[in-house]
Amino acid sequence: MRVRSEEKKGLGIAMKGLRYLFLTTIKNTIKDLKNNPGKLVLVILFVALLAVTVVSSLGVKGLEGHDYRPVEEIYALVFLLYAVTFVVMSYKGLSSGASFYSMADVNLLFQTPISPKKILFYGLVKQMGTSLLMGGLLLFQYGWVGQTYPITMLDMLVILLGFGVVMFCAQITAMAIYSFTSGDDGKKRTVKIVLIGICLLMAAYVGIPLIADQSNLLDRAVKSVNSVYLNLVPVIGWVKQAVVGTLTGGYLYLVAGLLATAAYAAVILLLIVKSRSNYYEDVLQATEVSFSAITAKKEGKVNDLMPKNIKVGKTGIRKGWGANAFFYKHLLENRRSRVLILDGMSLLFLAIVVAFSYFMKDAGILSVFFMATYMQVFTTAMGRWGRELTLPYVYMVPQSPFKKLVCVCGESVLKAVFEAAVMFVLVGVILQASPVEVIACIIARTGFALLFIAGDILIERMIGASLGKVFLMFLYFIAVVILCLPGIILGAMLSTVITVLSSTAVILLFSFICNLAIAGLIAFLCRDILNYAEINNR
Amino acid sequence: MFQVMHVNKLYGKTLANNDITFSVGDGQIAVLLGPNGAGKSTIIKCIAGLLRFQGEITVGGVDNKSLEAKRLLGYIPEMPAVYDLLTVGEHLEFIARAYELENWEEKAQSLLRRFELIDKKDKLGKELSKGMQQKLSICCAVLHDPKVVIFDEPMVGLDPHAIKELKNLFMELKEAGASILISTHMLDSVEDYWDIAHIMINGSFAATKLNNAEDTHEESLEELFFAITEGKTPHPTDE
Numbered sequence: 001m002r003v004r005s006e007e008k009k010g011l012g013i014a015m016k017g018l019r020y021l022f023l024t025t026i027k028n029t030i031k032d033l034k035n036n037p038g039k040l041v042l043v044i045l046f047v048a049l050l051a052v053t054v055v056s057s058l059g060v061k062g063l064e065g066h067d068y069r070p071v072e073e074i075y076a077l078v079f080l081l082y083a084v085t086f087v088v089m090s091y092k093g094l095s096s097g098a099s100f101y102s103m104a105d106v107n108l109l110f111q112t113p114i115s116p117k118k119i120l121f122y123g124l125v126k127q128m129g130t131s132l133l134m135g136g137l138l139l140f141q142y143g144w145v146g147q148t149y150p151i152t153m154l155d156m157l158v159i160l161l162g163f164g165v166v167m168f169c170a171q172i173t174a175m176a177i178y179s180f181t182s183g184d185d186g187k188k189r190t191v192k193i194v195l196i197g198i199c200l201l202m203a204a205y206v207g208i209p210l211i212a213d214q215s216n217l218l219d220r221a222v223k224s225v226n227s228v229y230l231n232l233v234p235v236i237g238w239v240k241q242a243v244v245g246t247l248t249g250g251y252l253y254l255v256a257g258l259l260a261t262a263a264y265a266a267v268i269l270l271l272i273v274k275s276r277s278n279y280y281e282d283v284l285q286a287t288e289v290s291f292s293a294i295t296a297k298k299e300g301k302v303n304d305l306m307p308k309n310i311k312v313g314k315t316g317i318r319k320g321w322g323a324n325a326f327f328y329k330h331l332l333e334n335r336r337s338r339v340l341i342l343d344g345m346s347l348l349f350l351a352i353v354v355a356f357s358y359f360m361k362d363a364g365i366l367s368v369f370f371m372a373t374y375m376q377v378f379t380t381a382m383g384r385w386g387r388e389l390t391l392p393y394v395y396m397v398p399q400s401p402f403k404k405l406v407c408v409c410g411e412s413v414l415k416a417v418f419e420a421a422v423m424f425v426l427v428g429v430i431l432q433a434s435p436v437e438v439i440a441c442i443i444a445r446t447g448f449a450l451l452f453i454a455g456d457i458l459i460e461r462m463i464g465a466s467l468g469k470v471f472l473m474f475l476y477f478i479a480v481v482i483l484c485l486p487g488i489i490l491g492a493m494l495s496t497v498i499t500v501l502s503s504t505a506v507i508l509l510f511s512f513i514c515n516l517a518i519a520g521l522i523a524f525l526c527r528d529i530l531n532y533a534e535i536n537n538r
Numbered sequence: 539m540f541q542v543m544h545v546n547k548l549y550g551k552t553l554a555n556n557d558i559t560f561s562v563g564d565g566q567i568a569v570l571l572g573p574n575g576a577g578k579s580t581i582i583k584c585i586a587g588l589l590r591f592q593g594e595i596t597v598g599g600v601d602n603k604s605l606e607a608k609r610l611l612g613y614i615p616e617m618p619a620v621y622d623l624l625t626v627g628e629h630l631e632f633i634a635r636a637y638e639l640e641n642w643e644e645k646a647q648s649l650l651r652r653f654e655l656i657d658k659k660d661k662l663g664k665e666l667s668k669g670m671q672q673k674l675s676i677c678c679a680v681l682h683d684p685k686v687v688i689f690d691e692p693m694v695g696l697d698p699h700a701i702k703e704l705k706n707l708f709m710e711l712k713e714a715g716a717s718i719l720i721s722t723h724m725l726d727s728v729e730d731y732w733d734i735a736h737i738m739i740n741g742s743f744a745a746t747k748l749n750n751a752e753d754t755h756e757e758s759l760e761e762l763f764f765a766i767t768e769g770k771t772p773h774p775t776d777e
Contacts, residue, residue, distance in 0.1 A: 248669035310623070315660055317624075317631050333623040336662075391619045393678075395588050397636040398608035531603050535588040 003223040018122045046474060050139060051356040057448035073218075076225035077201075077243050078159055082166045082236045087199055087444075089170035090224045093177030118272065135163040162243040165261060169235045172268045179272060202230060218359045235264055243500045310336055323403035326394065330384045336517050342419055349375045350423055366504045369441050372423060373448050376416075379482055385409050389460070394530060401530035404521070409453050416449030417442075433457060436501065446518075447512035448484070454522035455480040458531060477526055487514035539717050540565045540585065540602070540686045545593035547580050547741075550683040551754075554580040555591070556741040562717040562734075567708060569728045571631045572738035572761075573767050577613055578721040581617055582690045586613040587721070592620045597686050609637070612684030616670035616691045619678070622664035626655055629663065629678055649677040652703050669695040675706075676704065680711070687711055689720045693727050705731065737766050 009034070033040040101109070101123055109119055113413045142156050181187040189425045193273035206224040224230070232239040242257025245251070259425065287445055313335065319327035337343075342350065357368045385408040394404060422504035459476045498506050540562055547555040554577045570578045584591040585725055587603045593739060597607035620733055624632060630650070634642040650656040653673040658666065666674065672695050680687065705747045722728055728735075737745045744766045750756060757765070 078738055089556065126671075310662060310664075312625060312660060312662060315628060317628055317635060320635050322636065322638050325632055327633075329621070329624065332628070333621065336623040366560050391585065392588055392613055392620070393619065393633075393636065396586065396608055396613060398605045399636070400605070508553050531587075532590060534590055535583065 011392055017112070018118060019281065021109070022122065022126070069148050070219075070222070071149055072222050073153065074145065074149045074151060075240070076077070076222045077244060078162070079225050079230065079236065081163065082240055083165065083199075083202070083233075085168050086170045086173075086236050089167065089194060089196065090173040090177060093174030094181060094192055101518075116273075120269075124172075124269075131465075134275075135160045138163060139259065158246050159241055162239045166235060166239050169239075169261065169265055172265060173235075174260060174273065176268050176272050202233065205229065221359070235261060238264075246473075258475075270484045285398055312336070323397070323399040323407040324410070326388065326404065326407045327410040330408075333384065334411065341416065342422070346415065346419055350419065350426075352427050354430070357430045361431060364504070365427065365431050365437055366432070366437070366507070368427050369424075369444065369508065373445065373484075376445065376448060377452060378479060384411050386456075386460075390535070392535060394535070395535060402523075402527040404530050405527065407455070409457075413449065414445075414452050416453075417446050420445035420449070436505050440501075440505040440512075444508035444512045444515075447487070447515035449484055450519035451487075451515040452480050454519035454526075455483050457526050458522050460529065460533065483518055484515075486518065487511035490514050506520070539566075540597045540719075541595070542581065542585060542727070543596075545584055545591050545595060545596040547577075547584055547589060547591045549580075554655075555584065556560050558593075558741075558743065560718055560743070560746070564685075564715045564717055565712050566733045567718045567720065567731055569732045570738060571723075571725065571735060571763055572744075574723075577741040579690055582613075582688050582719065582721055582740075585688055586611065587740065588613075592685065609682070610667060610685040612679040612682070613686040614672075614676050614679045614687075614689045614692050616694070618667065618668065618675040619665035620671045620674055622662065622716070624663055625660050626650065626663070626666070626674055627659040629674055630681055633678050633681050635655055637676075638767060639682055642681060642743060645683075646677070646681060649681065653677060665762065669697055669700065673700055681705045686717045689718070689722075691722055691728060692720065693724055694724065701727065710749040729759060731758075735765055740760055741766065 014055065033043060105119075109122075138160050139153075139156060143157065144151055145151065146153070177191055181191055193330045205227075206221055206300060209224065210221055213220075231241045236255040237359070238260045240257075242261070245253030245255075245257060282483055317325065317328050320326070334343075349372075353368065353372045356371055357363075357365075360367065388408050403430070424441040424445065426436050427441070428435075433441075455476055459479055488507070488511055491510040494510050495503040495506040501509070543559050544610070545555055545558045546553065547568065550632060554630050557571040558577075558581050559570070565731065566765060570581070572578050573765075578591065583589045585595055585602060587599075587608065588754075596608045600606045602611070621629065621632075627646075627650075630642070633639075634646070640732075647656070650659060650768065655673055658670065663671065663674070672692070673722040675694065684693065698702065712731075720728060735747045735748065736743050738745075738756060747759060747762055
């Protein structure tokens, strides 16, 4: 009896400890904002923008006479979003696992006499919060989604909730995959084959009928994605079905989807806790890997995250003298991280843009261009130059700061030009656009790339090391939107005056000239940035 | 030589360096001592030109952010500065190219040999242990024959052989007329070769001591350090 009551007492203390840790972390994060006014302003701006987006659009539905696209398309998009999230995150379980814990959790919490199950529960609650926060960025997409499809902000919130559930299930799936396959190549291969097999089956189910008959491509693809078979795919189909059920009032689907997903999560969690007496070991390595990934992301060295086994290949930088040694070093680093000019993210975006132009042939090359530019904002901010600012060499090498600036950005420019050429030659072929329009698109995209790089430099110059990468990204996003406007406005105005070229070509070419001028001006104003910037590794 | 004059550095509201003034002459080894958070790394980063500050720092008589000063400077950071995707050999090639050095290969070989990195020449930065990364960082910093060399906790993570070689390197640089500044916690590791020691507390210099081997009555550097940092005796500047 006495032992039991002491056990109970111990349990109470354990829960208190975890609750204390959880709440204090939140409290201190908020308190820390006081010491960091720049961050505070951005948080307020972020929350205000989100609130304005949510409040101004709550309950607004189906404007009379507005020509919306079929709502089924958004259901198919939701399926795609959930599928990519779930598959990509679960796949991580094969190499590194996924972890809800920080290094501090692993080093301090795992040593305590708190039951591993309680610690697992703490990790899950924390993870749920992170998943929803990440999904919160989805709400900003309401601008174009609400314009294109007849759905309200409340519907968007439901989609977001579903996204959180999918992320959560993917995370525990990754953890389970990791704990069952770690150290066993045979099992790893099997899981890999199963995961890839499911993806291929889904792709074949949607794709093969489209190849056979090429009429009404988009409608038929949407129909296939929304078919009953794909709705039965675990987690992805179930959660999507629950979301669609909520949006359409089909509550039976909602209940069925939720029950199936809950059962799935319960089984996976049970497997993790029961089958392995000690999940700490699995989590430990996973945490270390994701910790280094998080650190890398914070430092902006996204491309340095690479497969464990890198082929060194030919050694030697071989080219470059003075400041441009940085440029040739970047090319070598790209080769090592298996980036053949375009990295994985660029290739993914390239595929999305090409697919978009294929399915939306009627929209015209200008719509494709603007959609591609929207995505470009994210890929340009990931160049190697951000990583360079975290090491002392770029500041210490005795070369003119402007030359160094140009050379460390060179790799990003080269990538942008190549990406633009590949993308718009493909899009041009699909849309049967004129060569002048294709060239105008390539030139204009290069102009936007220069502008975005300049925006990145400007933010770094103004804000520098005092903010986290996420907030820098957010500020950068706002800055590039403002910087883009003059070019677009000038292009649009002149397109009504100049009739020698097509209006598309005029808009694109003049936006290029304007962007080039703005980028040049920013580069000139920030020419000494490497003399005055502070090393960004605090 | 280099000179630091009335340097202040603020991080937000925290004063990390408060009116720091000192200089290190040619062929002189200065050590910076102090507890964690005393501001040693901050002043070192200011000298290296990696942080903004108020005041003046000159290297070889010119502003520390000028190209002439950068040519004279070598800096070994506390956390090894290594590129994940370059091999050991390529790090030195990169430095040689960026600093526009001619005939650097022989010196690079000899540095790699003495720090036992020659057999790791084709290993990537990310594959090296922390100690090896630190050794590589040292090789990179001295390849261009700097006349002012600043070491921030250089011994941390090094094996005994590397520590011995590093101490030899200090002496060689000193004999070649370089000005050397070393920040360290390891008092016993600097006991035998320093010329001047500055003890920092809360961003300021609490004491400065010259190495006077003939005076046996003077308290040792270690005694002085603990007297100041543990607050046992208020100690005036001993210069």
